[in-house]
Amino acid sequence: MGLTGIQIYKLLPQTNCKECGEPTCLAFAMKLAAGKADISLCPYVSEDAKAKLSEATAPPIREFTIGTGTNAVKVGGETVMFRHEKTFFNPTPVAVMIKDTESDDVVASKLERIKSICFERVGKKLCVDMVALKNESGDKAKFMTLLEKASAIDKPMIIMTDNLETLKESAEKYKDKRPILYAATSANADEVAKIASATGLPVVAKGNGLDEVSSVTAKLASAGIKDIAIDSSAKNIKDAVKDNVFARRASIKQKIKEVGYPTFVVVNEITQDPMLEAVIAAGLISQYAGIVVISDPDPAKILPITVSRMNVFTDPQRPMVVEQGIYPINNPDENSPVIITVNFALTYFIVSAEIEASRVPCWLMIMDTEGLSVLTAWSAGKFVADAMAAYVKKTDITQKVKHRKIIIPGYVAQLSGEFQEELGEGWEVQIGPREAADLPKFLKMWKL
């Protein structure tokens, strides 16, 4: 469905005015085709052309937002099968389900945990992203009470009820919070489409398998609904993986519009085992799931699930880096230890967190190693004695401290002699522990 550069060129004004920053309209068209420019950069393109272009360049999997404000999540928008082709974009939100049959205490404690579970890792926040609210009781009043409580924690909501009247009422009441409605089925797609279009809310299309799902999304689409997620109702791991893989292939490779939506998987309907639930959730995130719902807001599960997600969704072309420089930690002074390491963001965050935890004031020297970890950079000839010495000499570390001692990571102990030689007279290279986890102990014993 994507347009070629030439096809796009035909839609442009063809005046070569250069305002888009490209020398010619053709050059701009080529960039657009490659997904490397945005159409809004050309001030003269017609509305009609814009509409054609945005349809043609829209990602094969619909992208939309659920929730509002800082906690809103973006789903879908993926363009590739494999992360080595291009980054996966929108990290799969993890939702925790609360049923209106659960006791008040359970509801309160779950909401509290959903609100508060948040880890910081490599400068990013890993949290429970959404709350899925299920009208298990069938009772409207009960469900509305649950929604009321849940809306207070301000996480994007999934409104799950089989009752159309309840769905309608809750959609109207909470439409400003932009929840997603669950679910449109073969039986009720027309009515749910009405609710969704009246409130402008996204909706989950649910069916038994992708075949039925396709017919539901087709109905919704013909009623003008665009923001759709799809639930194939998988009841076992194999079907869940298969449906996610097939939906991704069909939308990306064959441009089948009916499944060109983020998938929605209720993991707690696949298993009752809480440990296995976490494993399946993580597995499905790596296997193209658009949104996953689990039952248990347990930090010991959310942490590995979201770290796994973070790994899969990082840019495979470019490691995350931090800037080269000297970072003061815990208010160091002229007698504080000096530590050197690489600028791979992961390494930096691990090492700096341990130094912080030790409460020992330190100077942390971060050297540009193009984002490679300690041993990788060492093997690649970037974190080696002469380069390190050149970097140290270039900085003003000798103005910050009186002493001439520098601590290196234990994994590169072998370069200590050469490093000391390169640094020259007066310097003492000290070998730190291998794992950062052992740094606090080491630093507490450190003496000038």
Add this chain to the structure above:
Amino acid sequence: MAFKEPVEKYNNSITEVSISDLKVGGQSVLTGIYSFDGPVPNPPKIAMEVLDVKPEEWPQTLVDAVGDVYDDPVKWALKCQNEFKADMICLSLVSTDPNGMNRSAEEAAKTAKAVLDAINIPLIVYGSLNSEKDGEVMKAVGEACHGKVILLGPADDENYRTVGGASLGYQHKVAAASPIDVNLAKQLNILLGNLGVPLESIVIDPTTGGLGYGIEYTFSVMQRIRLAALAQGDDKLKSPFINMIGKEAWKAREAKISESEEPSFGNLATRGILWEAITAINLLIAGSDIMVLRHPESVKLVRSFMNEFFK
């Protein structure tokens, strides 16, 4: 409109490698769990890792799980076989490390032989990851275990002659390890091939980081190797994969640090087990054929996940 299932089967397949009476590889689909794309003659296997000495730095979660057998590799291996239902045993000869206990190759070979004789599932023997010493050790192990087929490793670009030689000389299989790189993996298979080691005797160890510590690189390199093998038919990359998962996963701070030190992280045992299981699931998705794990509970979890694909 009816949804047509976009199955993807390739014209090439992963080389089938037999280790004793167990086979790995043989599939023409992207990963061993894609049984919906086509037949998987040999579903992925779970090996449990046994060390040849009492592990000194293991987190308590692991020590407790393995129990009182962890200072006896034979008992430990038997427990993994009988109680934890491992498909294979991976004996890690960590005590041979010249920078550590520096046990001799002969001693290591004795341990390997004792374990091999005790168990009735196939054996993998890994060295201490000191290239030179591993060459020496694998030669002795290969000889001591002659008569049964085991998987020796890792062979790398420095010691492939000795480790590959041990495989050739005593009819064992060999794990070829290279640092997370498609070309290096291919290169090593070529070098082993030049030595006379047939592709039917090689599995690739692509090297891995644990969850949160570089696993994403391995994930993508494995997928690229699989695509090269299956879609492009690159013979030299058609080998099955082995991944040393437990060793990496349990290094992670998150898998080890106590709840009192990191209250926000939650229960330590849950976290540690999931750290290993989720590392494994990712690599399984990326195409792993032999997953080497440490904790019996993560073994169960990975098994439960995998079994569904072969019902």
